Amino acid sequence: MSDDNAGTGTVGAPSAGGHLEEPHALHDVRAAAMRPVVDTPRWWWPTVGVLAAVVVLGVVAWAVQVADGLGVAGYNNQGFWAVYEADLVAFIGVSYGGAVVSAILRLTRAAWRAPLTRIAEATALVTLPIGMLFIIPHLGSPWRIWELVWPPDWNLSSPILWDFFAVSTYLLATAVFFYLPLIPDLAIARRLLGPGQTGVRARALRRAYKVLGGRWDGTPPQRRLLQGAIGLVAIMIIPMAVSVHSVLSFAFASSSRAGYAETIFPVYFVVAALYTGVALVVISVAACRRLWHLERFINPRHFVRLGLVMVAFGAAYIYLTFTEYLVDGYSGTIDSAAWVRQVLVGRYWIPFWFYFVAAGVIPIAIMAFRRTRTSTGVVVASGLVLVAMWVKRLVIVIPPATEPLVHTPLASGGVLTGNWGSYHFTWVPIAITVAATAAIPLLLLILFRFVPILPIGEMEEIALEEAEPTMATGIGAVGAGAGLATAIPGSSFAMGTSLRDVTDEEGSW
Amino acid sequence: MSKERRVGGPIQQDPQDGAAARDDAGSGPVPVTMGRRNLLRGAALGALGLAAAGAVGAMVDSSPSSATTTEPTKPAHQWAMVIDLRYCNGCKLCTAACQNAHFLHQDQTWIDVFTMQNAAGESYAMPRPCMMCEDPPCVPVCPVGANIRTAEGLTLVDQNRCVGTRICMNSCPYQARYFNFSAPRPAPRQPFPQEPAWPVPQVEGTVGKCVFCAAMLPSGKLPECMANCPMGVLYLGDLETDVAVNGLGNTVKLSTFLADNDAVKFKESYGTHPRVFYIQGHGQDLEADAASA
Numbered sequence: 084m085s086d087d088n089a090g091t092g093t094v095g096a097p098s099a100g101g102h103l104e105e106p107h108a109l110h111d112v113r114a115a116a117m118r119p120v121v122d123t124p125r126w127w128w129p130t131v132g133v134l135a136a137v138v139v140l141g142v143v144a145w146a147v148q149v150a151d152g153l154g155v156a157g158y159n160n161q162g163f164w165a166v167y168e169a170d171l172v173a174f175i176g177v178s179y180g181g182a183v184v185s186a187i188l189r190l191t192r193a194a195w196r197a198p199l200t201r202i203a204e205a206t207a208l209v210t211l212p213i214g215m216l217f218i219i220p221h222l223g224s225p226w227r228i229w230e231l232v233w234p235p236d237w238n239l240s241s242p243i244l245w246d247f248f249a250v251s252t253y254l255l256a257t258a259v260f261f262y263l264p265l266i267p268d269l270a271i272a273r274r275l276l277g278p279g280q281t282g283v284r285a286r287a288l289r290r291a292y293k294v295l296g297g298r299w300d301g302t303p304p305q306r307r308l309l310q311g312a313i314g315l316v317a318i319m320i321i322p323m324a325v326s327v328h329s330v331l332s333f334a335f336a337s338s339s340r341a342g343y344a345e346t347i348f349p350v351y352f353v354v355a356a357l358y359t360g361v362a363l364v365v366i367s368v369a370a371c372r373r374l375w376h377l378e379r380f381i382n383p384r385h386f387v388r389l390g391l392v393m394v395a396f397g398a399a400y401i402y403l404t405f406t407e408y409l410v411d412g413y414s415g416t417i418d419s420a421a422w423v424r425q426v427l428v429g430r431y432w433i434p435f436w437f438y439f440v441a442a443g444v445i446p447i448a449i450m451a452f453r454r455t456r457t458s459t460g461v462v463v464a465s466g467l468v469l470v471a472m473w474v475k476r477l478v479i480v481i482p483p484a485t486e487p488l489v490h491t492p493l494a495s496g497g498v499l500t501g502n503w504g505s506y507h508f509t510w511v512p513i514a515i516t517v518a519a520t521a522a523i524p525l526l527l528l529i530l531f532r533f534v535p536i537l538p539i540g541e542m543e544e545i546a547l548e549e550a551e552p553t554m555a556t557g558i559g560a561v562g563a564g565a566g567l568a569t570a571i572p573g574s575s576f577a578m579g580t581s582l583r584d585v586t587d588e589e590g591s592w
Numbered sequence: 593m594s595k596e597r598r599v600g601g602p603i604q605q606d607p608q609d610g611a612a613a614r615d616d617a618g619s620g621p622v623p624v625t626m627g628r629r630n631l632l633r634g635a636a637l638g639a640l641g642l643a644a645a646g647a648v649g650a651m652v653d654s655s656p657s658s659a660t661t662t663e664p665t666k667p668a669h670q671w672a673m674v675i676d677l678r679y680c681n682g683c684k685l686c687t688a689a690c691q692n693a694h695f696l697h698q699d700q701t702w703i704d705v706f707t708m709q710n711a712a713g714e715s716y717a718m719p720r721p722c723m724m725c726e727d728p729p730c731v732p733v734c735p736v737g738a739n740i741r742t743a744e745g746l747t748l749v750d751q752n753r754c755v756g757t758r759i760c761m762n763s764c765p766y767q768a769r770y771f772n773f774s775a776p777r778p779a780p781r782q783p784f785p786q787e788p789a790w791p792v793p794q795v796e797g798t799v800g801k802c803v804f805c806a807a808m809l810p811s812g813k814l815p816e817c818m819a820n821c822p823m824g825v826l827y828l829g830d831l832e833t834d835v836a837v838n839g840l841g842n843t844v845k846l847s848t849f850l851a852d853n854d855a856v857k858f859k860e861s862y863g864t865h866p867r868v869f870y871i872q873g874h875g876q877d878l879e880a881d882a883a884s885a
Contacts, residue, residue, distance in 0.1 A: 152796050153756070154773035160699055163758045163771060223756020223771060223797035230736040230755055238737035243757050247735070337733060338762045339862055488767040489706045489720050501706070 111379065112542055116268070116535035117275050119375050120288070126374075127528065134525035141518020144511045145220050153223055156511045161504020164484045166512035167221040169476035172331060172352065174214030174519060175250060176476075177469070179360030180367075181207025181257060182324040183392065185264075186317040195388060197545050198380040199368055201538045204261045206367045207360075209526035211254050213519050220515055242333040249330040253323045260320055262295075263313045267540030269296030288533070328352040335480070341411065341418035342426075342483030351403045358396035358442075359472045365389050365465035367527065369458070375536060383458040390461035394450045397468065401443045417490070422482060425503065431482050434474045442471035481506050667743040671804055671867065672829035674836050674849065675719055678873030679823040682707065682717030689820035693805070694792050695779035700770040702802040703817045716874030719826065721817065722747065722768045722802035723858065723866035730760035730769065738798075740788055745831075745867060746806050748788035754798035761799060765862045769801045783807075804828075814839060831867070 148156055158165060184203035188196035219225050230236040237244055273292040276285050299305060329349035336348040345351070365386060372381045412423035426435050446464035449455045490501025684705045696702065703721040710716060728747045731739040738754040741747050749760075761769045776794035784790035790807035794800050805815035809828075813819070814837070818826040824840035827849075836846040849855075855869040 152772070152774040158771070158773055160761070160770050160773075161767070163761045221757065223758065223773075223799075224754065224795075225756075225797075227736075227753075227755045230753065236736045236753070238732070238734055240732040241735040241759070242733060243735040243759055334759060335762070338759075339729065339765045340762065343762065484762070488765055489704070489718070490708075 112537055112539055113271065113275055115375070115377055115380060116537035116539050117272060119531040119536050120272070120533065121276075121280070124374075131525060131528055134521045134528070137521035138518045138525060141515045141521075144514035144518070148220060148511050149225065155509060156220070157507045157509045159504065159506070161487075162481065162485050162506035165481050165506040166477070166508070166516060167217050169473065169480045170516055170519065171214060171217040171221060172480070173359065173473045173476045174210055174217060175331065176214075176328065176352075176356035176472075177359045177363040178207040178211040178214060178257065179324055179328075179356040180362075180364035181260070181360070182320050183357055183361055184364055184389075185260060186320045189313070189317050194545050194549070195385060197542045198377070198537055199364065199385060199389075200264065200541060201534070201536060202368050202371050203364045204257075204264070205527060205530050205534070206363055206523070207257050208261045209530065210363065210523055211250070211257055213522050213526075215250055215254065217519070220512070242330065242337045245330045246334055249323075249327045253320075253327045256316065256320045256323050260316050263309065263316060264538050264541055265534060266296055266299050266309060267301065268535045268538060270299040270301070271539050272535050291533070324356075325353050328356045335483075340483040340486055340488070341416070341422040342479075342486070345407060345411075347403060347407050351400075351407065354396055354400045354403060355472060355475070358393060358400050359469055361389055361393040361396060362465035362468040362472075365393065365461055366469065369462045370524070371527075371531070371536060375531075377537070380537060380542075386458035386461040387456055390450050390456070390464060393461075393465065393468065394447050397442065397446050418486065422486060426478060426482055430503070431478055434478050438471045438475040438478060441467045442475060668832060669809070670745045670831035671724065671809065672745075672831050672836075672846070673721060673724070673804070673868045674827035674829050674846070674855065674871065675868060676825050676827065676853075676871045676873070677716060677718060678871060680705075680717045680719060680825040681823060683822065686719055686817035686821050686826060689816045690802070693816040694794070695777040696770075696794065696800070697774070697777060700794075700800065702768075702770065702800070710874055714874045718870070719817075720766060720768065720858070721868060722804070723766050723864065723868045724804065726865035726867060727863060729763040729765065729862075729864060733759045733763045735759070742806070746804055747801075748803055748806060749791065749799055749801060750788050751786075751791050751795040751798040751800065754795075756797045756799065758799065765859050765864065769799050771799050772796045829869070
């Protein structure tokens with residue numbers, strides 16, 4: 084996010100021209116995809132420096148917490164779960180955007196997704212480990228974290244261990260899902276960094292591409308195998324994604340506290356994750372588009388479509404929120420009624436209604452009206468969703484943890500007593516949360532120094548299918564990416580007509 | 593679900609098959625030449641292995657053989673507590689005695705005294721120690737098995753194992769678990785080693801709770817809260833020998849005492865089967881009786 088305003092328009096001149104060895108027809112996608120790898124714009128190092136400094140500050144805050152105990156983070160016995168648990172849920176949640184854009188939209192054959200997939204998958208790949216890292220400040224004794232990865236110490240009846248298994252499996256799947264569509268691109272990228280590019284970095288990159296890209300040369304059997312593998316992982320990653328947040332919610336829902344003990348929680352958490360995941364993809368795509376001049380490939384229609392996907396999840400989330408509070412408030416047991424009252428009109432009313440307006444009403448309103456249904460509107464809505472849904476996670480986590488549990492009189496007919504606890508923010512969790520947020524653009528900036536920002540292979544494949552459906556099977560064993568160009572000479576890129584031409588800001592979707 | 597499912601103590605079964613399968617799935621970077629199909633198959637096998645290990649573990653856990661590590665097959669005691677609210681005046685000396693003995697911070701009220709109100713509008717004091725549930729919700733949720741239920745029915749915390757996820761604080765319906773959010777109060781040399789039965793001094797970054805002063809019970813000493821209750825509210829009970837005794841030296845037959853006084857358990861509807869029994873009352877009248885007697 085911070086890289087969005089970190090300097091625009093200062094991107095270096097497109098120097099790729101002289102170095103790239105491909106026929107002109109495929110120049111556009113390939114040059115644009117490789118620009119972040121090849122060029123170092125002037126803003127790059129300062130931005131990375133600032134973001135890294137913020138991350139270091141977060142690590143310092145964590146060191147202070149390790150030295151002084153969790154108390155410095157505002158935690159107490161009647162407020163034992165708060166920011167880190169909300170962060171854990173929120174950061175793992177935003178990684179769902181990759182699964183949505185790449186898996187769901189791939190399986191539904193939405194061809195427009197193609198230019199977005201790499202950015203979405205990369206965002207998922209960096210946010211998931213960041214989210215997982217929140218287990219470290221969450222723990223009271225992080226120096227014993229090895230017990231969580233050491234099988235003899237496992238207690239398999241614990242929801243926290245289920246979390247651990249689910250999230251690590253999902254991380255593996257996300258990494259595979261990032262890597263598989265990358266294979267053709269690595270082969271293409273190796274060729275694009277042709278003899279014109281000398282220097283240690285280019286040589287090292289070429290070697291890395293060669294190792295990671297394997298023996299890909301785009302033969303039909305290879306393509307079939309890769310397509311099959313991607314399809315398989317796309318199918319597998321959806322239940323995995325569902326399981327991750329479901330299981331994450333069990334850590335809360337497996338208690339007897341009003342507000343945690345909710346059967347709706349698994350669905351609730353999954354939908355929230357999908358909602359924020361798409362929102363982060365929007366922000367991420369908008370920033371990449373601006374910084375690396377991808378306007379020719381990513382146009383306002385992409386944002387509007389993502390925005391519509393997002394508010395669909397948002398509407399579902401509002402619905403789930405409504406049912407949760409209605410049923411709990413209506414049934415009116417002492418605990419659940421007290422909790423609902425605290426959230427809706429009690430001490431937590433400000434964050435709750437902030438969520439309702441900023442992540443409920445406004446995004447839907449923005450997408451409802453044609454005048455606001457623009458790329459800017461979608462980006463604004465996404466930013467609001469990310470902030471407000473983080474606040475909503477706090478509203479989910481904190482109130483039940485501060486509940487008084489010793490209040491029910493032993494005999495019936497008594498009066499509800501018991502004091503609510505409280506959680507007070509300190510600079511430590513705020514610094515750690517800000518650092519984790521800064522780590523997302525930081526890791527993305529670094530990642531796109533090494534991998535093409537657009538899925539070249541996938542975009543060309545789709546362009547090819549759209550141009551000549553019969554050609555797709557007719558490609559012989561041709562050399563790396565160049566094969567496509569020779570197979571469709573002068574196609575000038577069928578993708579041009581399908582993906583590139585729409586640059587009208589009106590965004591008639 | 594057996595009530596005694598965790599009796600075997602903290603030692604977890606070793607899920608060998610799960611571990612081996614996991615190694616397959618997660619061995620280093622993805623080798624390029626290796627078939628991805630194999631990799632996926634390995635991951636799937638790993639997941640299956642873990643599930644199998646979990647199921648087997650759950651079954652093994654409830655088998656009686658795991659309960660016979662150090663304890664005799666039939667333990668000599670089943671500890672319980674009776675809290676006679678008719679006599680409690682809310683002086684909180686029990687809390688103070690507990691915190692002194694275990695070197696706890698002010699907010700670590702392992703036995704806390706809550707002010708409640710009955711239907712008549714009278715307020716009464718209600719001490720709340722750990723309920724030593726027969727089916728404790730805090731025990732199974734710990735990812736590292738740091739919670740122990742001993743053969744004598746005490747739920748203890750192994751503070752040398754606890755990683756501090758605080759999920760047990762979440763699952764306890766009695767708010768009876770307390771975390772060490774800062775360095776513990778320094779304690780002098782103790783008569784017992786630092787162990788789950790005598791967690792003194794506390795360990796920073798871990799959870800602590802009432803242990804019924806488990807280390808003192810074998811030598812026939814009452815827990816600190818009971819020994820220091822001037823009103824004789826708190827009784828240590830033993831379900832095995834069916835006796836209970838308080839700090840004033842009153843000894844009663846436990847089952848008769850509970851039945852005669854209509855003893856109740858706190859939040860019994862949660863299915864936790866507490867071993868702390870409350871005799872209802874609100875102090876005032878009987879306090880006067882006791883003074884005049």
